[in-house]
Amino acid sequence: QQPVQSPQAVILREGEDAVINCSSSKALYSVHWYRQKHGEAPVFLMILLKGGEQKGHEKISASFNEKKQQSSLYLTASQLSYSGTYFCGTEIDQAGTALIFGKGTTLSVSS
Amino acid sequence: DAGVIQSPRHEVTEMGQEVTLRCKPISGHNSLFWYRQTMMRGLELLIYFNNNVPIDDSGMPEDRFSAKMPNASFSTLKIQPSEPRDSAVYFCASSLGGPEQFFGPGTRLTVL
Numbered sequence: 001q002q003p004v005q006s007p008q009a010v011i012l013r014e015g016e017d018a019v020i021n022c023s024s025s026k027a028l029y030s031v032h033w034y035r036q037k038h039g040e041a042p043v044f045l046m047i048l049l050k051g052g053e054q055k056g057h058e059k060i061s062a063s064f065n066e067k068k069q070q071s072s073l074y075l076t077a078s079q080l081s082y083s084g085t086y087f088c089g090t091e092i093d094q095a096g097t098a099l100i101f102g103k104g105t106t107l108s109v110s111s
Numbered sequence: 112d113a114g115v116i117q118s119p120r121h122e123v124t125e126m127g128q129e130v131t132l133r134c135k136p137i138s139g140h141n142s143l144f145w146y147r148q149t150m151m152r153g154l155e156l157l158i159y160f161n162n163n164v165p166i167d168d169s170g171m172p173e174d175r176f177s178a179k180m181p182n183a184s185f186s187t188l189k190i191q192p193s194e195p196r197d198s199a200v201y202f203c204a205s206s207l208g209g210p211e212q213f214f215g216p217g218t219r220l221t222v223l
Contacts, residue, residue: 002153032210041202041214042154087154098144098167099212103153 001026003090005102012078012109020073020105022088031064031071032089032099042087045073075107083109113137115215117203123221129191132218135184136205144212145178145188146202154202160186193222 003024010018022031030049034042048064048071059076075082085106089099116135124130136143144159158168160180168178175194180186190197200219204212 030210041216043214044211047210098156098159098170100156101154 002100003088003102005086005088005105007105008103009106010108012107014080014109014111015077018075018078018107020075020086020088020107022071022073022090022102024069024090026069026092028064028066028069028071028090028092030091031062032091033062033071033073034087034089034101035084036087036104037084078107078109080109080111083107115203115205115213117201117215117218119218120216121219121221123223124193125223126194127192129189130193130197130220130222132188132201132203132220134186134188134203134215136186136203137213138184140205140207140213141183142206142208142212143180143186144204144206145186146204148200148202148217149198157188193220195222198222
């Protein structure tokens with residue numbers, strides 16, 4: 001079951017904040033976040049595990065609400081380099097199973 | 112260190128032709144994944160291998176697609192015969208069993 005990401009696209013100016021959500025209809029074991037810049041391969045940002053704590057990567061952090069089967073990615077004081085498409089990937093049962101990715105959220109940051 | 116290597120980077124072929132995509136994972140990695148990316152469907156997992164053994168091929172769209180991993184350093188994804196709807200970017204990724212998957216640069220396939 002493919003997770004649903006929202007919004008589909010976000011347009012920001014440098015310094016502004018954004019939140020990207022990832023929701024699943026099934027109970028999740030973990031949520032993985034990747035960023036893909038235009039014409040490049042996806043790059044791993046972080047993983048959030050069931051029962052784990054909120055994670056951070058530079059000014060990008062994420063949370064995982066197990067009860068709601070939802071994860072949120074927080075981009076604070078956005079920089080031009082944050083532009084790209086953000087994907088969440090979910091594991092349902094346990095670590096080491098295949099990831100199912102959402103369709104992505106495209107973030108555009110301008111100066 | 113070299114990352115995941117994929118070849119060719121671009122492939123243009125005609126409907127009905129056989130297409131073979133190649134992947135060399137990062138040395139020492141024991142899991143390998145093949146993904147297909149399109150605007151409509153996003154990033155879809157086609158198949159993944161663990162220690163050269165196919166674990167889950169439920170994402171392979173139909174019998175026209177096949178994948179092999181004859182050894183730890185090489186994998187192929189074959190489409191025979193190819194169709195225009197197979198046009199997409201195909202990514203190979205590898206991991207060391209942990210959460211982080213390292214993606215290759217992708218192969219952009221166009222089937223005319």
